[in-house]
Structure formats: structure tokens, C-alpha cells
Amino acid sequence: MGFLQDAPQLSHPYRDDRLLIALLDRVFPSKRRIALDADLDALADYAQMAFERNSRSTRRKPVLTQWDAWGRRVDRVELTRAWQEGPQLTTRHAILASGHENHEHARLEEFARAYVYHVASEFYTCPLAMTDGAATALKVSGNPSLIDRALPHFLSRDAHNLWLSGQWMIENHGGSDIGNTETTAKQDKDGQWRLYGRKWFSSAVVGEAALALARPEGAGQGAAALALFYVETMDGANRMPQLIIDRLKDKLGTHELPTAEIHLDGLPAWPLGELAHGVRQVAPMLNITRTWNAIGAVASMARAISLARDYALRRQAFGRLLIEQPLHAQTLADMQAEFEAAFALAFEVAHLLGRVEQNQATLQETASLRLLTPLAKLWTGKMAVSLCSEALECFGGAGYIEDTGLPQLLRDAQVYAIWEGTxxxxxxxxxxxxxxxxxxxxxxxxxxxxxxxxxxxxxxxxxxxxxxxxxxxxxxxxxxxxxxxxxxxxxxxxxxxxxxxxxxxxxxxxxxxxxxxxxxxxxxxxxxxxxxxxxxxxxxxxxxxxx
CATH class of the missing domain: 1.20.120 (Four Helix Bundle (Hemerythrin (Met), subunit A))
Structure with missing residues (x-):
């Protein structure tokens, strides 16, 4: 038989990640390291297993079934295997719960876990990010009934008790300009708030709860008149009938993530706080989700570089391994340097977030976090696209072939520059x-x-x-x-x-x-x-x- 090329192999996403290990060695308390190491080892083992599993099978997409065989509206979403495994991994390894513990390294613990798990999760980390943001927004709101109701589920260490939260902001007019939000909130005769309207881009529609922007009936125009509401999406095992899934989005990437167009027809809702300034109440949530976005971007870069480096040790061209070709080696080194810079900034934001939340940061650090969070998100998002594109080029034609699984790296990377603010x-x-x-x-x-x-x-x-x-x-x-x-x-x-x-x-x-x-x-x-x-x-x- 003629020429056959070895496929790239994935090195261990924790034990072989010198950047993450060096960071933790420098800043993390030794007394907490044993438990963290065990979780990171297990999550990295899962990531390697998932990589090998995906190399043997075709990646699937979620499937929406709107009606059952007898004509009942069910809006049931069939999830991929990685998403079905998500609740157990999340709770067993405290991916969310660890970020809300009362010590200054809590966020660093959380985001180290998220970084190792992200690519293997098939963007199950998207609803984890929104759930984390919702938990933070609830705590900031000081609403005791909603905190007691939802927080134990959002931060549960039991898969059967875990709830995911969505983030329903974007409507048909699109994007970040939410001042024209048309979803309305009306009170029924019993005083219960109910939401009516359409949300155009709703990730994590399979979750059990969501935070949604709506305009209280009779309120004025503009963003300041919007209120932030908490909703629940399930009635036992069935989806709430007032939540209708119109369709799942057909996206460039993040195929395993079910992103939906929905409309609300009287879905029960509870305001987080005052019936105005909802955008201001969303801000704590965005700070969290933007940090998740930055960590996800560097995780995708880490995966792309890891595979490109391994391939350079396997692929021979013109009588030498790629790693021995001066220009190819130069290209990989340039990619590595930019990646290490992105890694440093993303994880500093994560660490600083924890210090600010635990009142351990200086006044200057607290003020800087307001600026560093959008800076880290926008820069790592753009860099992920560029670096993943360069990595695919390192594979030549194989980087353009769907069967290799490599094009998915670039398609998925494009979302980081779009989510949570372009x-x-x-x-x-x-x-x-x-x-x-x-x-x-x-x-x-x-x-x-x-x-x-x-x-x-x-x-x-x-x-x-x-x-x-x-x-x-x-x-x-x-x-x-x-x-x-x-x-x-x-x-x-x-x-x-x-x-x-x-x-x-x-x-x-x-x-x-x-x-x-x-x-x-x-x-x-x-x-x-x-x-x-x-x-x-x-x-x-x-x-x-x-x-």
C-alpha cells in the first residue's frame, strides 16, 4: 500500500499542559491542590477519551421533536452524548460549585476545570457559563426567595438536582442593541407576572431556568425601562406549555449546542429586583460569561496547538519531519507565544474576579477588572479565530477535510468573537x-x-x-x-x-x-x-x- 499518514494524537490536557501547571504551582495554595489535581486529571482523562471517541464516529447535532405521535406539542430536544454526560461531570468535579466557594482562589479553581473540560464538552460549557452568570446575578440582586429557590440547583453537586439557566436577551431586531426589546411582562389577576414575546437567539433552551429581559406593561421606551425576570422552563418532566420552541438554529459551528428561536405565551416570571434598569442587573452576569468566553477561547487555542505540534512530529515532507523544517517550526513558535499571552491574560482575569468577589483585591485591581474583562474577551476571541485558522494550515489539505475533525476547531472558534458582545x-x-x-x-x-x-x-x-x-x-x-x-x-x-x-x-x-x-x-x-x-x-x- 502507498503512503499513509498517522493522525495527530491529543496529549494529556492537564498533565502535559505546562502553562496551567506552572500557573497553579505559582499561585494556588498547596492544601487545596490535591483535590483540584484529582478533578483536573479526571476531566483531562475524559477529554482524551472524547477525542478518541469522536475520531471513530461522525459528530452529531441535537434534534428537535416538536410533536409526539398523537399530536401533542412536546418540544423535546435530543442531545448529543457529550451533553448527556455533562451533568455528571459538572457535579462530580464541582465545575460550577467550586467558583462560588468563599476563598480568593475559587474562580481560579472553577476556570481551571472549565479550561480542561471545555473542548471535550462540545460547548456544554455554554449553559454552564450562563448558569454561573445567573447564580451571580441572583446573589447580587439580594432577592431571598429566588436565591433560596434557584441557587441550590444552579450550584448543586448532585446531577439529579442540577439546573441549567439560559440567558434570553436577543430578539428579532438582533444583537447588542436591546433598547428596542419587544417582550412584555404583564401581571395576571393573581399578581403573577407573565412574559409575552419572541426571543431570537436562545442558547441553553434545554435548561430548567433562564433570566430574561422584558418591558413591564405600561413602562416607557428604551433600555432603562426594561426589567430582568427569572423564569422556569419545566413543569416536572414536561416543558412549560407557555414556552414554545420554534426551531433550532443551523449555525456555522457549535453544532452540538442547541440554540433556539422561542416565543413566550404567558410564561410565569418573577422580577429579580426593581421593575426597571434590567440591563444594569444583567451586568454581573455578563462579567461572568465574558470570562467564560475568554477561557473557552484559550482552551480552543490550546487544543489546536497541541494537535498541530503533535502532527509536526509525525508528518514528513521533503525528507524531514515538519518540526525540523525551519519555517514550520517558526510558525509554531509564533503561535505558541501568542497563545501563552492570551492564556496569561484570561487566567489573570479569572483570578482577579475571585479576588474582587471575596474582597481581597485592591481598589486599583477592582477598577481594572471592569476594563480587563472586555479586553480579555475581545482579544482572545479574535485570536482564537486567527490561531485556529493557522493551525488548520499546519495540516495542509487534511485540515480542510471534515473527516479529520479539524475544521470544527475553526468553525467553533468563530463564535468567541460574537458571543457576549462583538x-x-x-x-x-x-x-x-x-x-x-x-x-x-x-x-x-x-x-x-x-x-x-x-x-x-x-x-x-x-x-x-x-x-x-x-x-x-x-x-x-x-x-x-x-x-x-x-x-x-x-x-x-x-x-x-x-x-x-x-x-x-x-x-x-x-x-x-x-x-x-x-x-x-x-x-x-x-x-x-x-x-x-x-x-x-x-x-x-x-x-x-x-x-
């Missing part, structure tokens, strides 16, 4: 934080603190030079709001890269003291790619190009 939406959100508060000064102080734990003068000089340039850019354009907004992507990306470089420098110093020079090499490579991404905006050119 790159433009989050760039403008970051700009508001920069121009409306002292967030830039706080972020600079925090970054300086990270650099103070490093002995790398090259990194310190490069980061401060880029921050100086950003400060000048912001200061000279204060009166040119349109120009400032047009360049918001470049500002956000520059700040994300500055923060990541400082974090890499801190980790490199710690690792070097223990004889590991690889993080320092990644830092040098990342700095060589430059930190500045500021843009000189020419409005006239923009107008001409769009005519």
Missing part, C-alpha cells in the same frame, strides 16, 4: 471605561505591579512605552469622539497586549528561578510581535472607501 461592541465598552473613569490610571498601576515582580527590563520598557503612546493617543483625541471611537479596536488590543506582556514577564521570572526558560522565550517572541496596535484614523478615506 469585538466592536466590547471595544466601545472599553473606551467608555477608559474615558469615563480613572480606569486607565488604575490599570497602569496594576500592570506596573505585575512588572515589579519581574526582572525583565525589555518587557518593562516595551510595556511602558506602549502605555505612554496609548495615553497620548487618548489625550489628544478627547475632543474628537468619532475619531476615538473609530480607533477603539486598536486601543483595546494595545492595552490587552500590554497587560499580557506584563503577566508573561511576571511568570517568566518565577519560572526562570526554577530552571524553566521557556516562558522567557515566549515573552521575547511575543514582544517581537510588537505591542502597539493604535490606528491613525482618516475619516475622509473611510467615507471614500464606503461609497
Amino acid at each position: 469585538t466592536n461592541v466590547l471595544s466601545l465598552d472599553s473606551l467608555r471605561a477608559l474615558t469615563g473613569h480613572d480606569s486607565f490610571a488604575a490599570l497602569r498601576m496594576v500592570i506596573t505591579g505585575w512588572l515589579s515582580k519581574s526582572h525583565n527590563t525589555q518587557a518593562s520598557f516595551a510595556v511602558h512605552a506602549a502605555l505612554d503612546a496609548t495615553a497620548t493617543h487618548l489625550d489628544t483625541r478627547k475632543v474628537e469622539r468619532n475619531v476615538l471611537e473609530a480607533g477603539a479596536r486598536g486601543i483595546a488590543t494595545t492595552l490587552a497586549r500590554c497587560a499580557a506582556a506584563a503577566l508573561m514577564a511576571r511568570q517568566a521570572t518565577w519560572s526562570s528561578s526554577r530552571g524553566d526558560e521557556r516562558p522567557a522565550a515566549a515573552l521575547r517572541r511575543f514582544l517581537g510581535h510588537d505591542l502597539l496596535r493604535l490606528s491613525d484614523i482618516n475619516g475622509e478615506d473611510t467615507r471614500l472607501l464606503l461609497e
